[in-house]
Amino acid sequence: MSSFAKPPNASPSSQHTRRTPWRVGVVAGGIAALMVAGTMVTANAQAAAGCRVTYAVPSQWPGGFTANVNVTNLGDPINGWNLAWTFPSGQRVTQAWNATVTSSGSQVTATNMSYNGTIGTNATVSFGFNGSWTGSNTAPTSFTLNGVACTGNVGPTTTPTPSVSPTVSPTASPSVSPTVTPPPGNRMEMVAAMQPGWNLGNTLDAIPDETAWGNPLTTREMLRHIRSQGYNSIRLPITWSNHHGPAPDYTIDPTWLNRIREVVDWSLAEGLYVMVNLHHDSWQWINTYPTDRTNVTNRYRALWSQLATTFRSHSPKLVFESINEPQFAGTSGDAESDQLLHELNLAFVRLVRQSGGNNATRLLVLPTLHTSGEQARMDALMTTFDELDDPNLVATIHFYGWWPFSVNIAGGTRYDSNVEQDIVGTFDRAYNTFVSRDIPVIIGEWALLSYDYTRPGIIQRGELLKFFEAVGHHARTRKLTTMLWDAGSFLHRPELRWRDQGIYEMMKASLTTRSATASSDQIYVPRTGGITSRSLTLNLNGASFRSLWHGNTQLSSGTDYTVSGNTLTLTQAAITRLVGNRAAGVNATIEARFSQGVPWQISIISYDPPTQAAATGTTSGFTIPTQFRGDQLATMEAKYADGSPAGPANWTPYKEFWTHFRPDYSANTMLLTPEFFAEVNDGAVTLTFHFWSGTQLTYRLTKSGSSVTGSPA
Incomplete structure (x- = not known):
């Protein structure tokens, strides 16, 4: 989706400005593999010891690189390990996975995680990291395991002397997939840790390039800002159709792939979970699958094969999503389309799992048809989960609210029972179908279809705030992870500020508590004639009313207002004072404060009939x-x-x-x-x-x- 409303199979707005694609210089990703041999000491001096280390750099770019390290135990089993080395060119580790990595200058130590501390005889443990470099990226030539250098042979059963010199034996091939992969994590806990999430919308998914739809180039500073605002995950919608070669290889443009890897690596380095996908490809070519199965299958598999290989050693915090908003042209109906999606999701999961490395247990996200929250679509996806029986799969749907309210049609101007029930019904279905069976659900996109800062007034602000408050509450109580769709309407990216701070505060508060609202955030007062007291109904949502403020001045209970049950009444005297000279428009904004959540602002507006x-x-x-x-x-x-x-x-x-x-x-x-x-x-x-x-x-x-x-x- 994008910030403007469009049917699932529509092309993006023709009003988007096209600009020259951005290009970044990239050093070709060479592979450096070194086997270093030595003996190893354990606590038992009579234990046979020996190990082999393979250090590989599958990708490198200006100032950064990814490294994979395999440690094979050639001696008796060990329980608890640390691997140490010295970078010869002053490189630094910026992010690691499957090990805890610490550094002191150029000296580095990687220590086992709780799940991979034991290495049996001839077993291999693997970890990886992203690093930075300047000048050169010379691979380290020696390693020590548990304090002793390696030779690649099983040494004597007595403790070796420190005088043993390591020997270096370079190889020409990259490291093989690890023979021991980390056990799968708890997918419910991992997806819960992704809450809340944010979409980098209309950017890497823009056609034909990153800035074509009006957003600036993505920077690490922006990603750092997103993390600082409390977001724990980022969804990177990516359109690939304009960035790969012809059949049969469909080779992804290396410049584009390196740009994607750069944004992924920046996001991971900032501590964010990252979700990547095939985005507008869904309506550009995947939708022809019913009548062009061979070509679509080959193209789909080729793209995911390249992505799986590229990111095989990346952190488990990188998540793959098979297809955005899947849809198919020319089918007999949703039942047939469900089956076609089932086929593609099966192919996706099996392909990624067979690619090895961290992909063996990486979280994979599967959508319903159209990412719909309808029960029939969820049931169809559940059959895919049942067939795969994979403990690291996640379900995803999208949510843009009750359509008449989301686009303001058919009189849908207010957050009413229809809007509320649509949230509750959709989220209940997601919980009952998946979460109750320990299958996590990501609401991969959510907002209101027609909310757009360039088109003010479509959704009245107070009604919008009620919707955001309710979505946060109902998602939280059903253990659903939400990822806000933001194509530029929420975060003003050039200045790294929220376009409406109050909307952000409401969304943030909804992650932990409920906020009170009211029947309106506006009180209209005629510019002429007498002024009377005015009342609003409070929606307390479990809170209690505390006070009413105008700027830094607390209004007086009884004199300026009264509260009876859930009715707030502003007195004639207070309104007369607040409207001042009764100039047309907003004359004052007051703030109702409650025992929890964010305050509710109320605009006092003077008007004449239009x-x-x-x-x-x-x-x-x-x-x-x-x-x-x-x-x-x-x-x-x-x-x-x-x-x-x-x-x-x-x-x-x-x-x-x-x-x-x-x-x-x-x-x-x-x-x-x-x-x-x-x-x-x-x-x-x-x-x-x-x-x-x-x-x-x-x-x-x-x-x-x-x-x-x-x-x-």
Whole structure:
């Protein structure tokens, strides 16, 4: 998905600016493999000892590299180990997996984890790390295991003397896959540790390149900022279709692959779990699988084979997701599509597992068809889990809320029982189908479809806050991990700040507690006439009301407000003081504070009823002069003379905000779009504009071909 609403099989918006792809210089990933031999001392002087170490560098780039280390015990079993070496060129370890690595200058020591401390005779233990280098990246030539140098032979049963000199025997081949892989971790615990997550949306998935859809190049500073804001995982949506060669090899462009590896490595180094996938490939070519199985299968397997090989030795905190929002063209229905997805998911899991290394136990994420939260789609995915019987698989769905509310159509302007039940029903199904069976679920994308900072007003802010609060609560109580879809509407990436700090604070609080809300975050006061007291209903969500504040001033209970049960009433005197000279718009913002969660802000707004004027124009875009006068638009109805719905979505009179009508508060206009008129019959149409103050304006149109005239009723 992206920050704009589109059907699953639609292409991205044509309005995205195309820019020259970014390229980074990369040193070709050579392989350095050294076998170092020596004897090993154990606590028992009579124990036979000996080991072999293989150090390999499967990938290297300017300033960084990945190394794999295999330690084979040639002597009697040992329990507890540490491997030490000295970097000859001053390299540094930046991140390690399957071992705890410490450094003192150029001297490095790797110590076993709890699960791989025992090495039997002729058994191999493996670990890996990412490192940094300057000048050169010369491989170390000697290692000591438990304090004794190695020779690659079994030494005498007595303690060897320190005078034994190591010998070096370079090899020309990379290290083989480890013969002993770490036992699988607890997938429920690992996915829980990923909460919360964040999507680097409309970036590496952008077509044709990283900045084509308006986002800046990803930097390590940005990833560090995401981590500092409390996010524990990052999903990297990646589109590969423009970045690989032709059949039969489908070789991934090395520049692109190295860029992906760079972002992955930065993310891991910042302590984030990372999830990578095939993203818009789903609708670009994977969807032709029903009629082109051979080519799609070969391409799919070729891409995942290369990715599995590239990241085989990466940290277990790297997670693979098979396909984003899978869909198939030309099937007989969802049941057939479920079976096709089952085939691809099976191929994905088996291919990755056979690639060895850390991929043998890496978390693999499998989606439902369309990443839908419907019960039938979850049941179909469950059959895949049953067949694979793999303890390191994770289920994923996406969640964008109750559709009428998510895009503001059919009168879906408020967070109501329909929106609440949609959250509860979806999350309950995910829990009962998967989590109750110890299969973790990642909500790989979530937000509201039409929430976009470039299109203000589609979702009213207070109603949006209620949705974010509820999603966090219901996901947390059902042990679901959520990953926010952010294509630039939440984090302002160039300045590393939240576009709306209050939204971020609400989401953050929902990870640990509930926040109280209210029936509205707005109180509209007419600019003229008498002022009366006003009341709001509090949604306490388990909290208790504490106080009311205006800036740094605490309002007085009884004088400025009263609270009776869950009703907050502002007195006439308080509202009179807060609206001041009653200038149109927001005159004051007060804050209700509670025993838990974030405060609830309430805007005190002065307004006059909006007005509109007559206009003439065409169906290519009809503009109604509108004086908003401090008010804000909620929605618009369109009806023919007989009362039936007019325009698109003719099952409802309420049209889709922004897609069919758009307010422009700075220009004092209301635009009716070509998309609206494309499905309007010639003749009279009555429009009703609903404003958040409660004001309604009626406007009558007459359409004749491409000509439109209109005037207030």
